[in-house]
Amino acid sequence: MLKSNKLAIAFYNFKLRHPRFVMATLVFIIIPVVSGLALGYEMKADVPTSIPTVIVNHDNSDFSRKFTRFIEDSNYFDVIEYADNDQRIKELMDKDQAFAGIIIPENFYSDMRLGNAPKILTLYDGASLSVVTTCKTAMSEILLTTKAAYMMSIFEGKLSTVPEQVMNMVAPISVNYKFLYNPTKSFRNYLLIGMLASVIQVGIAMQGAERGYENQIGPRTYLNQIKVVSGWSAMSMFSIILCLGIQYLFFDMPYRSTILGGLIITYLFAMCILNMGYIVGNLVPDRTFAIQVAAILVLPTSVLGGYTYPIEGMPYGYEVFARGIPFFYYGNWIRSLCLKELHLNDLAVPLQYFTKFILAELIIILAITLFKNWWRAKYKDGLGVTPIV
Amino acid sequence: MFEEFKNMTLTQKKEKFMEIKPYLIILLVPIAFTILFGGMFSPVFVQNIPIAIYDMDQSPKSRQVIDNFYDSPTLSITEDISSVDEIKEKLLLGEIHGAIIIPKDFGKDLNGKKGAKAVVFMDNTNFMYGNNVMSAINTIFETVNAGVQMKYLEGGSLVPYQAQQSVYTLNLVDRVLYNPQLGYFYYLFPGLISIFAQQAFLAAGVPILVEEKNRLRDLPMGLSKEFVNVKMSLMVRRFMLMSGLSVMSTMACLRIAMKMLGFPMEGNIFVLILFQAVFLGAMTGMALVIASIFEQVAHAVQFTMFLTIPTFLSCGFAWPEYMMAPGFADVIKVIWPLYYYITPMKDIMLKGAGLELLKPYLIGCILFAAVWIPIGLLLFGRKVKLIRELHS
Numbered sequence: 001m002l003k004s005n006k007l008a009i010a011f012y013n014f015k016l017r018h019p020r021f022v023m024a025t026l027v028f029i030i031i032p033v034v035s036g037l038a039l040g041y042e043m044k045a046d047v048p049t050s051i052p053t054v055i056v057n058h059d060n061s062d063f064s065r066k067f068t069r070f071i072e073d074s075n076y077f078d079v080i081e082y083a084d085n086d087q088r089i090k091e092l093m094d095k096d097q098a099f100a101g102i103i104i105p106e107n108f109y110s111d112m113r114l115g116n117a118p119k120i121l122t123l124y125d126g127a128s129l130s131v132v133t134t135c136k137t138a139m140s141e142i143l144l145t146t147k148a149a150y151m152m153s154i155f156e157g158k159l160s161t162v163p164e165q166v167m168n169m170v171a172p173i174s175v176n177y178k179f180l181y182n183p184t185k186s187f188r189n190y191l192l193i194g195m196l197a198s199v200i201q202v203g204i205a206m207q208g209a210e211r212g213y214e215n216q217i218g219p220r221t222y223l224n225q226i227k228v229v230s231g232w233s234a235m236s237m238f239s240i241i242l243c244l245g246i247q248y249l250f251f252d253m254p255y256r257s258t259i260l261g262g263l264i265i266t267y268l269f270a271m272c273i274l275n276m277g278y279i280v281g282n283l284v285p286d287r288t289f290a291i292q293v294a295a296i297l298v299l300p301t302s303v304l305g306g307y308t309y310p311i312e313g314m315p316y317g318y319e320v321f322a323r324g325i326p327f328f329y330y331g332n333w334i335r336s337l338c339l340k341e342l343h344l345n346d347l348a349v350p351l352q353y354f355t356k357f358i359l360a361e362l363i364i365i366l367a368i369t370l371f372k373n374w375w376r377a378k379y380k381d382g383l384g385v386t387p388i389v
Numbered sequence: 390m391f392e393e394f395k396n397m398t399l400t401q402k403k404e405k406f407m408e409i410k411p412y413l414i415i416l417l418v419p420i421a422f423t424i425l426f427g428g429m430f431s432p433v434f435v436q437n438i439p440i441a442i443y444d445m446d447q448s449p450k451s452r453q454v455i456d457n458f459y460d461s462p463t464l465s466i467t468e469d470i471s472s473v474d475e476i477k478e479k480l481l482l483g484e485i486h487g488a489i490i491i492p493k494d495f496g497k498d499l500n501g502k503k504g505a506k507a508v509v510f511m512d513n514t515n516f517m518y519g520n521n522v523m524s525a526i527n528t529i530f531e532t533v534n535a536g537v538q539m540k541y542l543e544g545g546s547l548v549p550y551q552a553q554q555s556v557y558t559l560n561l562v563d564r565v566l567y568n569p570q571l572g573y574f575y576y577l578f579p580g581l582i583s584i585f586a587q588q589a590f591l592a593a594g595v596p597i598l599v600e601e602k603n604r605l606r607d608l609p610m611g612l613s614k615e616f617v618n619v620k621m622s623l624m625v626r627r628f629m630l631m632s633g634l635s636v637m638s639t640m641a642c643l644r645i646a647m648k649m650l651g652f653p654m655e656g657n658i659f660v661l662i663l664f665q666a667v668f669l670g671a672m673t674g675m676a677l678v679i680a681s682i683f684e685q686v687a688h689a690v691q692f693t694m695f696l697t698i699p700t701f702l703s704c705g706f707a708w709p710e711y712m713m714a715p716g717f718a719d720v721i722k723v724i725w726p727l728y729y730y731i732t733p734m735k736d737i738m739l740k741g742a743g744l745e746l747l748k749p750y751l752i753g754c755i756l757f758a759a760v761w762i763p764i765g766l767l768l769f770g771r772k773v774k775l776i777r778e779l780h781s
Contacts, residue, residue, distance in 0.1 A: 176507070190516055203691070336481075
């Protein structure tokens with residue numbers, strides 16, 4: 001048995017001898033690299049395209065066929081079936097095989113000519129929100145194009161307007177939409193930058209808790225504690241940069257802003273989170289429980305921090321809370337650093353926040369250290385431990 | 390029982406807490422998170438997104454158009470703007486998420502049928518903002534345009550009814566199935582509840598297995614078969630208890646979501662329980678594998694905590710399977726069971742899908758469990774044997 005498991009034994013012994021090194025490598029290198037590569041590859045398509053769509057055309061006029069051809073030609077839709085009955089759309093949506101459906105009613109074109117205002121019914125699978133938002137926008141664009149062409153014929157016929165003027169009447173106010181910073185609506189750039197940072201922040205908090213717990217077993221001076229959290233914060237920063245660097249190098253993630261600014265806010269964010277874990281690890285008397293508490297403290301912030309869901313959509317109390325947590329600043333600002341052209345002086349808001357947060361944490365660590373020192377001195381003959389160790 | 394608890398020393402209380410901690414995690418953590426996130430998403434609609442309007446025209450017509458924007462609950466308007474550069478600066482710093490610029494001569498062009506122009510800037514870094522802002526602005530401009538078109542047609546030869554019919558003759562009617570209000574919570578909740586179940590089960594189950602492995606390491610080599618059988622049956626009972634608590638917790642979460650937020654539970658609760666039971670069986674296999682790798686409970690816990698976000702993002706919920714890069718879904722289905730649980734949860738809860746439709750997922754999950762539980766047991770057993778030999 002032992003001979004056939006030399007590798008397993010070597011690995012086992014190595015883990016026993018160097019638990020810190022093994023975990024630091026796992027947390028700060030292996031997991032960021034694997035997560036970055038896997039999720040970056042998964043979302044290679046970037047924007048929902050070729051959305052499986054079912055069309056039910058009860059009309060079969062040239063006009064309605066022209067409309068369905070627009071849908072077919074669009075990159076956003078993939079017409080998987082022309083069905084005979086409306087129920088088929090729901091059947092395919094129930095099976096997750098279709099995400100959009102279009103129903104063109106009977107006598108659609110003739111009703112339109114008679115001014116009876118028939119309507120095209122579009123159906124979306126609301127259970128897949130990421131697809132629906134793209135679907136609706138794309139469908140509206142196609143309809144607007146078709147409608148503009150139809151309205152031009154109306155205006156030309158009814159008002160005897162010259163063609164040059166028709167367009168001005170079809171769209172009295174023409175609106176030019178400019179999508180800034182993420183013009184292609186890249187899903188990866190919207191979602192993945194912050195989500196990867198939030199994966200790593202869990203690891204940072206847990207490593208912080210480990211270091212905090214170590215301080216319970218072998219108390220350090222305040223200065224040494226600061227050295228420890230500063231050093232591990234640097235490691236944490238490296239981990240985030242490694243993970244996002246993979247997106248930059250292999251998956252076309254842009255980075256358009258100040259590099260120094262990015263490094264500074266990444267370091268400060270890492271320190272905020274590491275200190276949070278450190279404080280928990282310094283207080284909770286059980287190592288595993290401390291790690292769990294630290295992780296549970298930061299895990300929900302990826303949702304609570306308003307990174308994906310606008311904070312304006314939250315109740316007031318949650319909005320205030322969101323503005324008080326580090327991930328609100330880091331998630332949103334690191335995405336902005338990647339997509340916008342920000343300079344160092346534009347980062348005043350997150351820098352001020354992180355500085356205040358870290359100062360508050362360092363004061364808490366100092367208070368814990370002083371309290372523990374006082375307790376040990378007071379009960380040196382009796383209770384050798386502090387109430388929280 | 391309360392008396393007994395009162396008479397315990399601090400150490401005894403701590404021991405008692407650590408003993409019941411796994412069960413508390415499984416039972417209470419999902420409920421706590423459901424309340425937390427449920428409260429957060431309770432408004433359903435996003436309101437008051439800050440945008441700026443820069444009216445360079447300052448004519449009665451431009452004012453008339455702008456007034457329409459104040460009625461939109463989605464938008465929160467500021468007009469305290471003095472230049473386009475200021476708008477760009479505010480967009481850059483995230484102070485506003487969109488801006489409308491009404492250029493000079495807007496009113497003159499509109500009155501003279503020359504085609505007035507407006508420019509809309511949108512911050513698309515978070516396109517949840519972008520989509521909401523665009524949708525609100527688009528609707529308002531379309532309404533304004535339709536009003537103007539009708540006036541043009543009425544000024545021709547058409548009576549108001551005919552003009553209205555002509556303008557609105559080609560329209561889309563949207564129907565969003567399963568989530569009619571496009572509520573973010575309704576969409577997200579089935580995914581969240583699945584992740585809560587997965588993570589709570591791992592957070593409770595993996596430490597028990599690692600501790601057991603380490604305890605077995607220090608026991609004498611000549612363990613009797615009876616002892617091993619007793620231990621095995623105890624472990625099976627503990628995992629069954631955890632599974633039962635997990636199901637109870639999920640039911641409680643669902644009930645809270647339905648009561649608190651009117652979550653529209655459509656499907657059969659027994660189908661949901663069946664899926665959860667099979668899923669937890671598959672998770673037991675993964676818990677055994679993880680426990681066989683790590684020697685320290687703290688390390689195993691760290692690893693399992695890491696799984697939350699990557700597994701959520703890679704199991705076909707946030708990013709549908711048809712959009713995944715080639716081969717990715719196939720790999721995920723083989724190495725992690727969440728795919729077989731998270732989509733059925735969504736389909737049961739939102740679409741009311743029955744067992745017939747979801748059979749492929751159920752079979753997939755059973756097969757996953759059938760492969761990974763033996764692999765997990767094998768790896769766990771080999772590891773126990775190995776460390777016992779090394780430490781003997």
